[in-house]
Amino acid sequence: MTARGDADPAGSCGLDLGGFAEVLHRTGVLDSRSIALPGAAVVLPYGVRIIERFADMVKASLREAGYAEYDYPFLAPVDVYRPTSELFDVSDQLLYAADRAGLEAGSPRAVLSPTGEATVYTHWSRIVRHESDLPIRSLRRARYYRPMPTGSRSGRSVFKAMEAGDIFEAQACLADRPAAEREYRSLGEALMRVAADYTVPTLWSERPREGNNSAVADTSIGGDVALPTGATVQVGCLYDQGQRFSRAYRVAVRSHGEQRFTHHVTAAITRRLVLAHLMLGMRSDRSLCLSPLTAPDQVGLIAFNPAAWPGAAHLADALSAAGIRVAAGSGNPRRDAGLWQSQGVPLLAYVSAPRTVDDSHRVVLVRADTRQEWELHLHDPAQAVAAVRAALDTVGRSLVAELNDYVGRRHVQLTETATAEDVKEVLAARLVAVAPVAPGPDALAEVASWRGGEVLGTRTDGVVRRCVVTGVPTAHVGYLSGRI
Structure with a gap:
């Protein structure tokens, strides 16, 4: 591949x-x-x-x-x-x-x-x-x-x-x-x-x-x-x-x-x-982008013409037998590709008919998220299954890394803060503030009075700091944000 x-x-x-x-x-x-x-x-x-x-x-x-x-x-x-x-x-x-x-x-x-x-x-x-x-x-x-x-x-x-x-x-x-x-x-x-x-x-x-x-x-x-x-x-x-x-x-x-x-x-x-x-996982073109683990269809199979259907069907059977979830095309390649790309099917497989009697079916795999392509030839279904599985693994690892990094992007950033004024600025920007917060009614009521968000909850990290709201020593770190 x-x-x-x-x-x-x-x-x-x-x-x-x-x-x-x-x-x-x-x-x-x-x-x-x-x-x-x-x-x-x-x-x-x-x-x-x-x-x-x-x-x-x-x-x-x-x-x-x-x-x-x-x-x-x-x-x-x-x-x-x-x-x-x-x-x-x-x-x-x-x-x-x-x-x-x-x-x-x-x-x-x-x-x-x-x-x-x-x-x-x-x-x-x-x-x-x-x-x-x-x-x-x-x-x-x-x-x-x-x-x-x-x-x-x-x-x-x-x-x-x-x-x-x-x-x-x-x-x-x-x-x-x-x-x-x-x-x-x-x-x-x-x-x-x-x-x-x-x-x-x-x-x-x-x-x-x-x-x-x-x-x-x-x-x-x-x-x-x-x-x-x-x-x-x-x-x-x-x-x-x-x-x-x-x-x-x-x-x-x-x-x-x-x-x-x-x-x-x-x-x-x-x-x-x-x-x-x-x-x-939404893309800038407003298409969905599902993880291979969560997608109901992991591969959308598209045959370019009727002569490619035998090879496509053979590949579909091999993928299904290997536990890979496959959606078969309707016979309209343009419509199928457009629908599956918008729905976030992780991988599209375009199958072409052999050019000669001795040739094999050609398969082009396309990632839904980045549009990266791989080309393979359908000589051996087992090899094709391995190639598709490797491509799905690549897509999955990439998407996991991207989403796990998502909270570090500008619009959903977790912002470390050390003062009440810092927290207020982060909440006003509609982001998530991370700050030392002593759990208890005094801090919760004060944050609620700011009307920009609330203390979602706290965790402990073993480091004692001063609560940004009350000033008392605390080993608790809070997440502060607005809620839907």
């Missing part, structure tokens, strides 16, 4: 959220304009295939961590949420389902699930009796519903939905505290592995305890992605819930006449990770 040239990477296309939604519609991923509710996106066929590939990767990672898939109803009786309301106020977070009589009487019969705890823990309260019933490791693909202010649709609803689909949630019910601590670490590793495999640079940090997090968890970690729009979006989370919900929902085991409440750990990773992957 020989390279025919290397084009310069196209770089960022500088889209806003509305423009991004338009690109998703044009490339057949989703349509967020047809249904006039925030987040009511119609996922189009190509988008379904992208998301199903994501689902396969998430499920594989969580199954490896010991999780089995369950399916829970989207509707639940209103009473199911009363134990949750003992922990924090849920009155503004519920969407009710009711018939006319229920609406008129002000007594809806059911609630659309805003999170998974209520239905899952109600189920556990009925099946957990003895320590031998544990551990339970539940994986579910959920769809959640939450109220959203009127007028908050447009491109924003692509990431922030009233109806949020494809939330992959893992929940563990464990016998004691040591088991919960081990599960917290293991589940966190599985979560971070998915984001890393998806080539999305994700900022993982411990969430501030102020707000609802302190009501639902002892400790929580969030995963945020810095977008070129100048804000971050949360794509995943991890909660060590302790015994809060087991006490509220009476999930307990009995041993030697003693009742012991279980310990719960839960995590989620969402469709937002897919959308962030698509947005970060």
Whole structure:
């Protein structure tokens, strides 16, 4: 295989959220304009295939961590949420389902699930009796519903939905505290592995305890992605819930006449990770650029003329047998190439018919991201498979390096800061500030009063510095940014 040239990477296309939604519609991923509710996106066929590939990767990672898939109803009786309301106020977070009589009487019969705890823990309260019933490791693909202010649709609803689909949630019910601590670490590793495999640079940090997090968890970690729009979006989370919900929902085991409440750990990773992957990989010509690992089709196969179809079909069979995902052309080379380039199929393979009886089919491989070309001849399908696999590996490594470096570019730069004024300047420029921040209400409230962003979370690096907000010594470093 020989390279025919290397084009310069196209770089960022500088889209806003509305423009991004338009690109998703044009490339057949989703349509967020047809249904006039925030987040009511119609996922189009190509988008379904992208998301199903994501689902396969998430499920594989969580199954490896010991999780089995369950399916829970989207509707639940209103009473199911009363134990949750003992922990924090849920009155503004519920969407009710009711018939006319229920609406008129002000007594809806059911609630659309805003999170998974209520239905899952109600189920556990009925099946957990003895320590031998544990551990339970539940994986579910959920769809959640939450109220959203009127007028908050447009491109924003692509990431922030009233109806949020494809939330992959893992929940563990464990016998004691040591088991919960081990599960917290293991589940966190599985979560971070998915984001890393998806080539999305994700900022993982411990969430501030102020707000609802302190009501639902002892400790929580969030995963945020810095977008070129100048804000971050949360794509995943991890909660060590302790015994809060087991006490509220009476999930307990009995041993030697003693009742012991279980310990719960839960995590989620969402469709937002897919959308962030698509947005970060966008080319300047507004085409998508998917990683070979995440793309539903790794190779688009194009035959220049009918005489090339036998060779193309032979190559397609060999690639498929080798586990490479292949899309066959429609017979219109120009249309197929244009569509697949816009959709970010990582590699296009153009097949030409032999010029003579003794000649072989000629194949030109073209990278979707840089338009670099390689030429090979289809003498031996095994050699062709090896050549395609090598090209996909090159594309994958290049894209991983590019996306991992993305947070260092000007428009989503992580900026080290040492003073409050520096942080304010970074937030005003809609970038992500990294600064010493002491976790606690004083620093959080002060940053929030600046109205340019918030403390997403903190991590520790063992170095003691002075908090840029309060001046107290701290070993915590915070990520500060605006959110979508």
